[in-house]
Amino acid sequence: MKTRIFTLILSCFLFQLGLAQEKPLRILMIGAHPDDCDIKSGGTAALFSQLGHEVKFLSITNGDAGHMEMGGGMLAVRRNAETQEVARRLGITYEVLDNHDGELMPTLEIRKDVIRKIREWEADVVISHRTNDYHPDHRYTGVLVQDAAFMVGVPNIAADTPPLRKNPVFLYYQDHFEKPNPFSPDIAIDITSVIDQKIYALDAHVSQFYEWLPWISNDPDEIPEGKEERIQWLKSKRALAPNPSVRAALEQWYGSEAADKAQFAEAFEICEYGSQPSESEIKRLFPMLGKSNN
Numbered sequence: 018m019k020t021r022i023f024t025l026i027l028s029c030f031l032f033q034l035g036l037a038q039e040k041p042l043r044i045l046m047i048g049a050h051p052d053d054c055d056i057k058s059g060g061t062a063a064l065f066s067q068l069g070h071e072v073k074f075l076s077i078t079n080g081d082a083g084h085m086e087m088g089g090g091m092l093a094v095r096r097n098a099e100t101q102e103v104a105r106r107l108g109i110t111y112e113v114l115d116n117h118d119g120e121l122m123p124t125l126e127i128r129k130d131v132i133r134k135i136r137e138w139e140a141d142v143v144i145s146h147r148t149n150d151y152h153p154d155h156r157y158t159g160v161l162v163q164d165a166a167f168m169v170g171v172p173n174i175a176a177d178t179p180p181l182r183k184n185p186v187f188l189y190y191q192d193h194f195e196k197p198n199p200f201s202p203d204i205a206i207d208i209t210s211v212i213d214q215k216i217y218a219l220d221a222h223v224s225q226f227y228e229w230l231p232w233i234s235n236d237p238d239e240i241p242e243g244k245e246e247r248i249q250w251l252k253s254k255r256a257l258a259p260n261p262s263v264r265a266a267l268e269q270w271y272g273s274e275a276a277d278k279a280q281f282a283e284a285f286e287i288c289e290y291g292s293q294p295s296e297s298e299i300k301r302l303f304p305m306l307g308k309s310n311n
């Protein structure tokens with residue numbers, strides 16, 4: 018009893034001093050395939066994880082179509098194993114839902130699954146694809162997440178999982194599609210300090226970055242054999258400099274001097290269907306903003 022009273026007094030004292038640890042943020046990044054979250058937000062996830070926050074990647078499909086020599090259950094098992102290695106390399110959680118790759122539809126059943134996953138994670142922030150995208154699985158994942166954005170708080174929908182009492186902030190990943198409207202970055206995160214960790218995480222998707230994607234894109238490059246050489250090759254493909262609109266968003270959040278030094282960034286656009294954050298709320302939800310440590 019004495020110990021409990023002492024703990025209570027101590028925590029009140031620390032709270033007064035502002036030393037008590039704030040509750041970690043809970044971030045849910047949703048992708049269509051078991052590499053999309055990684056490509057779009059692997060650096061941001063690494064920064065959240067470094068700061069002690071909880072990040073989960075959720076893939077809506079199991080990736081069982083994305084290969085030229087294997088497919089079905091065997092490929093799904095291989096890709097799931099790759100995601101678990103990514104989770105280890107980034108310090109996050111990774112879950113893959115068992116929906117077929119290349120055949121995703123925005124059904125009510127899968128919408129309810131997405132609602133449950135957002136609720137179970139008690140997400141403060143949810144990030145996913147825009148619905149303008151070349152890949153139907155990306156488009157429909159975007160639709161599914163948009164369709165969940167209000168329903169996560171409605172108790173009678175997916176009633177087996179308690180509703181959230183606060184709607185998360187929903188955001189979109191950056192993409193390069195222009196029609197009917199281009200991506201517009203509201204937030205840009207300087208990931209220069211974690212770019213090597215991000216590339217190392219991508220390197221765990223052996224079936225994708227060293228097999229399937231070079232094949233499907235007719236990349237004439239020879240894939241290097243050595244481990245280090247492969248990572249350097251992957252970095253040359255996947256570590257891209259900020260475009261002018263992302264550069265402008267970096268300047269807004271970091272100032273022009275730090276923005277000049279930011280070699281790599283990930284950018285996000287706020288979705289209108291979730292909570293609409295103030296500037297101070299954005300800084301609370303993305304505590305790495307404004308802090309470059311390159």
Ligand SMILES: [Zn+2]
Pocket residue numbers: 049050052053152155
């Ligand atoms: Zn994808």
